[in-house]
Amino acid sequence: MAEAQLAGDAPARAAEPETPATRELTYLEAISEALREEMRRDETVLCIGEDIGAFGGAFKVTDGFYEEFGAGRVIDAPLAENAIIGTAVGAAIEGLRPVCEMQFADFISCGFDQLVNVAAKLHYRQGVAVPIVVRLPSGGGFSGGPFHSQNPEAWFLQAPGLKVVAPATPADAKGLLVSAIRDPNPVCFLEHKGLYRTVRGEVPEGEHTVPLGKARVAREGSELTVIAYGSSVHLALRAAEELGADIEVIDLRSLCPLDADAVLASVRKTSKVLVAHEATRSCGVGAEVAALIAAEAFEHLDAPVRRLTAPDVPIPFSPPLEREVLPQLDDMKEACDELLRY
Amino acid sequence: MKAANGTLATGPARARGDEDASADTGSHLTRSDRANLLRYMAMMRFAEERALVLYRQGKVPGSFYDGRGQEAIPVGSAYALGPRDRTCILHRDLGAHFVRGVTPERYLANYMGRSGGVTGGKDGNMHFGDPRLGSVGMVSMLPDMALVATGMALAFKLRGEPRVALTYFGEGATANGQWHEAMNFAGIHRLPVVFILENNRFAYSTPNELEFAVDPVERARTYGFPGVAVDGNDVEAVFERTREAVERARSGGGPTLIECHTMRMHGHGAHDDMSYVPAELLEEWERRDPIERYKARLVQDFGFEPAEVEEILGEVRAYVDECAERALASPMPPPEAALEGVFAREWEPLGDGHAPWSRWREAA
Ligand SMILES: Cc1ncc(C[n+]2csc(CCOP(=O)(O)OP(=O)(O)O)c2C)c(N)n1
Numbered sequence: 001m002a003e004a005q006l007a008g009d010a011p012a013r014a015a016e017p018e019t020p021a022t023r024e025l026t027y028l029e030a031i032s033e034a035l036r037e038e039m040r041r042d043e044t045v046l047c048i049g050e051d052i053g054a055f056g057g058a059f060k061v062t063d064g065f066y067e068e069f070g071a072g073r074v075i076d077a078p079l080a081e082n083a084i085i086g087t088a089v090g091a092a093i094e095g096l097r098p099v100c101e102m103q104f105a106d107f108i109s110c111g112f113d114q115l116v117n118v119a120a121k122l123h124y125r126q127g128v129a130v131p132i133v134v135r136l137p138s139g140g141g142f143s144g145g146p147f148h149s150q151n152p153e154a155w156f157l158q159a160p161g162l163k164v165v166a167p168a169t170p171a172d173a174k175g176l177l178v179s180a181i182r183d184p185n186p187v188c189f190l191e192h193k194g195l196y197r198t199v200r201g202e203v204p205e206g207e208h209t210v211p212l213g214k215a216r217v218a219r220e221g222s223e224l225t226v227i228a229y230g231s232s233v234h235l236a237l238r239a240a241e242e243l244g245a246d247i248e249v250i251d252l253r254s255l256c257p258l259d260a261d262a263v264l265a266s267v268r269k270t271s272k273v274l275v276a277h278e279a280t281r282s283c284g285v286g287a288e289v290a291a292l293i294a295a296e297a298f299e300h301l302d303a304p305v306r307r308l309t310a311p312d313v314p315i316p317f318s319p320p321l322e323r324e325v326l327p328q329l330d331d332m333k334e335a336c337d338e339l340l341r342y
Numbered sequence: 343m344k345a346a347n348g349t350l351a352t353g354p355a356r357a358r359g360d361e362d363a364s365a366d367t368g369s370h371l372t373r374s375d376r377a378n379l380l381r382y383m384a385m386m387r388f389a390e391e392r393a394l395v396l397y398r399q400g401k402v403p404g405s406f407y408d409g410r411g412q413e414a415i416p417v418g419s420a421y422a423l424g425p426r427d428r429t430c431i432l433h434r435d436l437g438a439h440f441v442r443g444v445t446p447e448r449y450l451a452n453y454m455g456r457s458g459g460v461t462g463g464k465d466g467n468m469h470f471g472d473p474r475l476g477s478v479g480m481v482s483m484l485p486d487m488a489l490v491a492t493g494m495a496l497a498f499k500l501r502g503e504p505r506v507a508l509t510y511f512g513e514g515a516t517a518n519g520q521w522h523e524a525m526n527f528a529g530i531h532r533l534p535v536v537f538i539l540e541n542n543r544f545a546y547s548t549p550n551e552l553e554f555a556v557d558p559v560e561r562a563r564t565y566g567f568p569g570v571a572v573d574g575n576d577v578e579a580v581f582e583r584t585r586e587a588v589e590r591a592r593s594g595g596g597p598t599l600i601e602c603h604t605m606r607m608h609g610h611g612a613h614d615d616m617s618y619v620p621a622e623l624l625e626e627w628e629r630r631d632p633i634e635r636y637k638a639r640l641v642q643d644f645g646f647e648p649a650e651v652e653e654i655l656g657e658v659r660a661y662v663d664e665c666a667e668r669a670l671a672s673p674m675p676p677p678e679a680a681l682e683g684v685f686a687r688e689w690e691p692l693g694d695g696h697a698p699w700s701r702w703r704e705a706a
C-alpha cells in the first residue's frame with residue numbers, strides 16, 4: 001500500500017512488517033507533520049487561517065509551510081472567521097481540501113454560522129459533500145482567561161453533520177488529522193494547547209492514519225474505567241499510576257462518531273465508570289456517555305456513573321481561580337479512589 | 343468542450359455607473375435569446391403564481407416566498423453564465439434556477455415537500471439548489487452564500503480556471519457582517535465572483551432608510567472593485583451589466599457588485615399583507631413591470647409580432663401547468679428518508695448548469 005511510499009528513508013523494512021518503525025514527536029510536531037505530508041501527497045489540500053503564512057501561525061503549526069507550498073496553499077486570511085470557514089466550504093465544494101485554523105478554538109464562535117448552518121447541513125439538504133477540517137487549538141491551564149481557554153466540543157455535537165475528534169497523543173493527533181483531511185465531511189479537530197509541547201510520544205514512520213469513530217484502550221484494567229479524551233487522558237493515566245490501581249483508561253479520540261461499542265465493552269468488564277473531560281459539565285460529552293451507559297449497560301454497573309469535569313463557569317484568568325475550575329490530578333485521583341472504594 | 347474560456351473580450355472597468363437602462367445590447371443577444379429572456383421571466387411568474395395557488399389550497403407546508411416584479415434580475419443575470427460557472431441562488435431568484443435547468447416541476451414538488459422536489463423533502467421553499475446543475479442551495483441565514491460563492495471563486499482562481507461564481511442577496515442582507523467579510527475577502531484576492539444585489543426597497547418590513555446610511559453599491563469601491571447600479575426591471579440591462587462583470591471576472595479582473603433597483607411587489611411571504619408599503623409606490627412599480635415592459639420592447643424595438651409574444655407566453659403557461667400536474671403526482675418521501683444523508687460517503691463534483699445564451703451554444 002501507499003504506506004511504504006512515504007517511508008522513503010526505510011528501504012529494507014519489507015522483511016519486518018509487524019511493528020512499523022516509530023520516532024518520538026511532540027503533539028504539535030505530529031499535527032504539523034500530518035498537515036505537511038498531506039499537502040505533499042495531495043495538491044488539493046491547503047491551509048487557511050490568520051497569521052499562518054510567513055509567520056507560521058500563532059502556535060507555529062505551519063512554520064515553514066509558506067516557504068514550501070507558497071501563498072496559494074497557505075492562505076493568510078483576514079481577521080474574519082466566517083470568511084475562513086465560508087470560503088473553505090465553497091472551495092471544498094469545488095474540489096479543494098481546506099484545513100482551516102482557528103487562531104484559538106474560542107474564535108469558532110465568530111465562524112459558527114458557516115460551520116453549523118452551511119457546512120454541517122449541506123450534505124443532508126442537497127447531497128453536497130463539504131470536506132473541510134477546522135483545527136481548534138483548545139483548552140486551558142495557562143491563564144488564557146475566558147476567551148482563550150475554552151473546550152467548545154459540545155457546541156459541535158449538537159450540529160448533526162459535523163464530525164468531532166480530540167486526540168490525546170502525538171500518534172493519534174497525526175493519524176486523526178490525516179483521516180480528517182481525507183474524510184468527505186466537515187471535521188472539527190480539537191487540539192489541546194496544553195499538550196502541544198508537553199506531550200511527546202512515538203509516532204509511526206510513513207503514512208499513518210487513525211480511523212474516525214474508534215476509541216482506544218490507553219491502559220488496561222479491571223476495577224474501574226475512566227473514559228476520557230484530550231488532556232484528561234493524561235490525567236487519568238497519571239492518576240492510575242500514582243494510585244497503583246487496576247484502572248482501565250478509554251481514550252475516546254473521536255466524539256462524533258462516538259465509539260459506543262468500546263465504551264460498553266469496558267463498562268461490562270469493570271462495572272464502574274468515571275467520565276472525565278476538561279470541558280464544562282452540563283450537556284457535555286460526559287452526560288452523553290453516562291446516558292449511553294445507563295441505557296445500554298445498566299445491569300453491569302456496580303456504582304453510579306460519575307463525572308469529573310469543569311463546573312459550569314467560564315474559565316477564569318487568575319491561576320488559583322483557573323486551577324479551581326479545571327480538573328487537576330488530585331481531583332482525578334480522588335474521583336477514582338471514591339469509585340474504587342464504592 | 344470549449345465552454346469556459348478566458349478569451350472573451352473584457353468590458354471597460356466601470357468604477358461606478360449611474361442607472362443605465364439603455365445599454366447597447368445590440369451585438370450580444372440574438373432574436374432567440376430575446377425570446378428566451380421572455381420565456382424564463384414568464385416561467386418564473388407563472389410558476390410562482392401556480393405555487394401561490396397551491397399554498398392557498400393548503401398543499402404547501404410551511405411558508406411561501408416569491409420574487410414577483412423581480413423576474414428580470416435572476417433571468418438577465420443567470421443568462422450571462424457559462425456551463426462551468428457556479429451559482430448560489432437566493433429566495434427571490436427562481437428564474438435563475440430555471441435558466442440553469444431546474445424544471446418548474448421540481449420547483450413545485452419541492453415547495454410541496456414531495457420526493458420529486460429538488461431536495462426530496464429535506465428542505466423547503468426556496469432553500470434549494472441542484473448540485474447537478476452547478477448550484478449550491480441557499481441557507482436561510484443571510485447573506486451566508488456570498489462567502490460560499492467567494493470560496494468557489496477562490497478555487498477557480500487558485501487553479502487558474504476561467505470560471506466565475508455568481509450569487510445574489512437582498513439589500514437587507516448587506517447590513518450583516520458576513521456581507522462585509524465576503525466583499526473584503528473577494529476584494530483582497532480579486533476573485534472571479536459576481537455579486538448581484540437586489541434592492542427591492544424592503545427587508546421584510548424594514549425600508550431602505552433604516553437599512554443603511556450609504557447605498558451599498560457605493561461600498562464596492564472601498565473594497566477595491568467596481569459597483570454598478572442598474573434598472574433591475576430591465577432584463578437586457580441586467581444581462582448586459584452581468585455579462586460585463588462575468589467577462590471581467592473570467593479574465594482576471596476581479597469581482598463586481600451589481601445593484602439592481604427593483605421593488606418587491608408581494609409581501610415578504612404569502613403571510614404578509616405588506617400594509618407598510620404605500621399604495622402609490624406599488625402603483626408606480628406596477629407600471630414598470632419587467633415582463634410587460636419587455637413584451638412591449640420586443641414588439642417595438644426587436645421586430646416581434648404581438649401574436650408571437652402571446653404564443654410564447656401561452657406555451658410557457660401550458661408547460662407550467664403540465665409541470666404542476668406532474669409535481670402533484672409526485673409522492674411524499676418515505677419517512678425513513680429523514681434519517682439518511684447526514685454524512686457524505688464521498689465527495690462528488692457539481693455538475694454543469696444549462697447555458698442557453700447563444701454565445702455558449704456557438705462555443706460548444
Ligand atoms: C441573518 C438573518 N437574519 C434574519 C433573517 C430573517 N429574514 C429572512 S428574509 C429577511 C429580509 C431580507 O431582506 P433582503 O435581504 O432585503 O432580501 P429580500 O427578502 O428583500 O429579497 C429577514 C429579516 C434571515 N434570513 N437571516
Ligand SMILES: [Mg+2]
Pocket residue numbers: 512513514540541542543544545546
Ligand atoms: Mg430587500
